Amino acid sequence: MHRDIRGSGSLNIHLKKSLKNSETRDDDASLSSGQDLLARLRADIVKHTFAPETKLKFSDLTERYGLGIGTLREALSQLVSEGFVTLEAGKGFRVAPVSRHDLAEVTEHYVSFEKRALTRSIAAGDDEWETRIVASFHSLSIIEDLSWAERMRRHGDWVDRHRQFHEALVAACDDRWLLRLRSLMFYQLERYRFLSKMNREKSPTRKGTEHRAIMEATVARDAQKATALLERHIRETSESILGTLA
Amino acid sequence: MHRDIRGSGSLNIHLKKSLKNSETRDDDASLSSGQDLLARLRADIVKHTFAPETKLKFSDLTERYGLGIGTLREALSQLVSEGFVTLEAGKGFRVAPVSRHDLAEVTEHYVSFEKRALTRSIAAGDDEWETRIVASFHSLSIIEDLSWAERMRRHGDWVDRHRQFHEALVAACDDRWLLRLRSLMFYQLERYRFLSKMNREKSPTRKGTEHRAIMEATVARDAQKATALLERHIRETSESILGTLA
DNA sequence: GTTGCAATAAGTTTCGAAACTTTTATAATA
């Protein structure tokens, strides 16, 4: 029943300063170890490293991330606000559950946000915006053109580039709250995407074609066409996920 | 009428160690002193106890709320996710700024959410839902029918009852994420409402009339009319606030 | 005056121990 936790407890040496003096590349990441913990935790939940409804015990988390309880609580609290984690007083944190109903809701809101954001983005985007879209599409297509096995191996990269592509599309939208809400729903949907990816792989080439079509319509400033393609793209993905959720 | 938010009232938890026991009524919130800190902090920001862009120093906050640094950080982190607070690495927390542009965005999203939530609520609401609306409207109208001076004095109560009324309207909506997003925008708007209240008071009687009309149309299950009234109600309020924001 | 640079103060971030709660295991009783 009980596992490895006790055994390694005595070797809890924190080596906070050990990395400090390396002058090689001192990014601004050093002063916000709590901020990237948030990203790491969210990524691990999205990737189902922690399955839905898993209890998130501090004894496990401190070991995994090498950070203190307070820091972890802070990050988990933010994930509660984002809807990835639930908190029951006195019982601690859990990964939020998934359900077909929840997926349906998230999909509807995401479609609504993304379409509006794309329309505004197309209206306001400049050359730099266009260029970033083309670049991020290319970066994504490199992975999507790979063989099945290779694509599976680099799935983590695909997720990052897929997110970057969709972010690039809407980057010129000037409605800050719309972007914020869109981002919220995007991450929720990403968790469901992983769920489906774990079960079976869909026709992969079509996805690449869809992304290209969306990219081209966007760069051509055809908001009507771009949003229609985008909506179908999102809905088809969600419906295929719904199939895997018994 | 009944507070069905926490269905289970089975928690009998005794007081914590060193609470000032002047409280005759013992709520079940005592287990999570961190959770009601979140509500208190949010309320203080909404009420402009902390003005926009105010620095939120821990030395001040620990004294004001009588809680430790860790607990405060946790609550502030959640408010960052909700958009009430900003965090700059190494510089600490600040109350999020306000602007006309931000208000315009928040208003649009809130209108969109509230209209859809009300429509769904009207379609699904039962007798209990109806009754709660009538009750919360009455509770609100008691304050709105008061004289100007008295209304000002009890403005804190008005805010609570106003929120409860609007929550009652949409309570039967079955889209959890829609309610969540609506709530997010509602609180944002509430901060702007306070901003306007501090400057000058609008025609007060009309507001009461508007609330009554919304209530009646909702109870009559006239979604078309109710949402139209609601939209105008929200937009007029926001526009009057826009006037005060130079 | 003002620019540069320590030294100091003020404030933030992180951590782990202590207090408290829930759960599990053990014992006692019928």
Next chain:
DNA sequence: TATTATAAAAGTTTCGAAACTTATTGCAAC
């Protein structure tokens, strides 16, 4: 065997101090 009481374990929540960062002050040198 089943039930309840009691003790131990596991886990959570809170707090304050230590480590670290940023802002301020003081003081030369120009």
